[in-house]
Amino acid sequence: MIERDHAPNLGTGLLGANFSRRNRQEATDDRAGIGRWIAIDESSYDGDQLHNGDRYMILGSVAIDDIDAAAILDTLRRETGIQKSAPEVKFQKMFAGATAGRRRVLLGELLAPGGPLHERASVYVIDKHYFVVAKLVDLLLEERFNARGYDIVSNGVARQLAVDLATEGPRALGRAGFGRLIATAVGFFSKRNRTSEHVTVDDLFTVIQESHAYARRRKAPQAKKAAQVLEMLRNTRPEAEAFARERPAEATPTGEHGLLDDSMDPLITAVPMVILHASTCYGGKLEVLADDQRLLTDDKLDVLERGATAVGVVHGLIRDNHLQDLVRGRSVDHPSLQLADLVAGAGRAVARWHDGQDDPAGQDLHPVVAPLVDPGGILMDEAPEDFARADTSRAKRR
Template sequence: MNDSSRQPNHGTGLLGPNFARRNRADPTTKTEDPGRWVALDESGWDGDQLYGRPRSRYLSIGTVAISDDEAAPIVEEIRTATRLQAAEVKFSKAFTGPRNGPRRSVLAEMLAPGGVLNDRSSVYLIDKHYFIVGKLIDLFVEEKETKQGRDIRNTDRARQMARGLFAEGPRALGPELFGRLLSTTVAFAAAKNHDRNVTVDDFHNVVEEAWTRSTRRKVTNALAALRTTKKEAEEYLHDAHGPDAVLGLALEPLIPATAAIIGNWSRKLGRVNFLLDDQRSMTDTNLDLIEDEARGRSHPEFRYLSHGIHLGELLRGSSKEHPSLQLADLVSGAGYAVAERHDGQANPAGDDLFEAVVPLIDPAGLLSHDDPGRVAYPEARDVG
């Protein structure tokens, strides 16, 4: 870890020992630091509470490959074109609602092909409900299969199992039971279950009921595998709340998603430096975990990320001091508005921005399909 990641806690609004390192107050520059700077911000974060909250079906992570010295004139251009007086350019404060269409047209032009942000911006979408289903397979079925010497991750069996369960689950089980399967999974696996109010039996009783009532083969097969993982569920509950617990992060999508995003940008640009908005889940410990994987010191939680990723700095900062983070906020906010529109939410911002945003959606994001173009269309949901 280099000297800049050991800076004292300034340049961020987060205080305390969990945020004592990895802070950067000074502007990032294109020439002073080796590698490209990438700014990252999110919209729609709920921690590990992934089910049952309205208007939060998706998490959008916006990234812009840009340093502060490059971002500053773009932010000023936006401020001038939109007549913004606020100290910070924020999507939620200036680009939402029915009256801000002219401002959104400025942003859409910048994000569209030929725009100043087009070829350096990316939107990584996470469908939180699909993420839950993926974790059902990842934490329990894959764990058992691995013990028995079978690799269902790299052979793509795990993903296909999760996609089948997610796509056909509502029809095979009925929306109420499928929703209860998701909500019970969250209640069981979330960090707040440290007091074990939701027991292994509580969790597996719902799995058993779902398996009994399933009417479709893919769902029945996935649940048949899951119902044999009671031992793995017991081990998870024991390990997730111990003194060295990392599995308590299992339902926190922002952590593995950030690791994946680093890999995606590094494969495109080579060495990258990441500046993250000062988000509370991005503690020093969690950033250490992400860096360990990117540098090849692998942790099992991030097994899927390939080695050979070239990560330089991994720091956090405040958007008040970093114009690059203000641009990342605009990209993440635009992505979230478009995702809400896709989920059937009335959203003027999504209507105005989807044509510019959809081509920026990372096909490697955590969606239940490989076609980001589908996000351009509102989609009826069986569960929500």
């Protein structure tokens, strides 16, 4: 019988030794002079289950410490009539409904030019469907080419292959066929499939083969690009078998192949990129406070901290280590995390509205949220300004 570690840890609601080091209980304070604090929180995050639910995942960030954030929240509570007895200010509970229009006006004023959060807030957007296709290319095709001495990342080939399949796949395979491909890929790479009991290598390649055959039969010009990518994926069975063989059989936060367990989890990709974006915006040393997430063990935060710096140095965006600390905390203890929740929630509402869904909050907030969208997000061919428009063609296809 496995003994579970239920030892409590100060500064977090997460239990056990895996969450004992990187916790922050005391208020963040820029006046300490060590570095500038950034608070980050996510919305529409379902781990590596990326097929159903909202199309977009959001990571909201705010360059603010708890001292300044507390003053802003106090004013927001007073002006919006949020009871002091409410332990936290949360977007979904207090700003999302059809009757919360007045509250959204006040939130928009915080984010708009002249507001206290102007040029402090950022919205990092991940298109989940594109993310899955990009992971197919990354974990299978890129591995295959790399083993043969070819780099398809630096020259942009990997991204183009992913864009071709993600944009043309729904038209080449039909929405149901493309959805089946996405769902099977998610099922195979998901941590729920650690022992390959749910989706086997055979299952994955049956769908890839059938998708390729269907795309080849289509006469539409756009089907050709999707068929070409699927043709290459048909030859990556050895890479899929290696992935299944090397991934941990149990939930392991450490070890040589530990992060393989999180290959399809967008939070692992997004956190370093959000930190890097903040560094290029604000300069100097950063201290980052993330909301509690069971995925982010101490060991994984160690890896992400190193990764955030390595990516920036390799791409010439920063010259040296820009991250002073990466810690977690409870939003009930940190007003800055509550503001990050508001930014992430507003980003999710606008992304839903942009995706053709009926979302009153997105309708109200898109003029102030679209300019906050990070152009470095994981998107196909969308730019930040596209989130200021509703994609009515998507709504018609629902």
